[in-house]
Amino acid sequence: MPQDSGYQDKTNEKVAGKVKDETQRQPIVEFVGLRPKIYICKMGLKEKHTGRQITRAAAKELRHNQFTSQLTKPMEIYVVNLRIGAKLH
Numbered sequence: 001m002p003q004d005s006g007y008q009d010k011t012n013e014k015v016a017g018k019v020k021d022e023t024q025r026q027p028i029v030e031f032v033g034l035r036p037k038i039y040i041c042k043m044g045l046k047e048k049h050t051g052r053q054i055t056r057a058a059a060k061e062l063r064h065n066q067f068t069s070q071l072t073k074p075m076e077i078y079v080v081n082l083r084i085g086a087k088l089h
Helices: 064-072
Strands: 030-035 038-043 046-051
Touching: 030 064, 038 064
Parallel strands: none
Antiparallel strands: 030 038, 038 046
């Protein structure tokens, strides 16, 4: 839908607690939610995943089939996570 369309309503655009369009108007084909704030949406060939307790570099390696396999038979998945940090800072 174009932005200048008569059906576009901007009254709740930046209001906290309202539903926002995270998929840029692409229909969601499949949704897998494992825990709160850990989910993946499949939109055609594109995937959007969110993992709050997972680092961004490690989350890039996770795919849709890994999320669906966790629903059928849960198991631990290990991902190598390298980071630079100071111990006595």
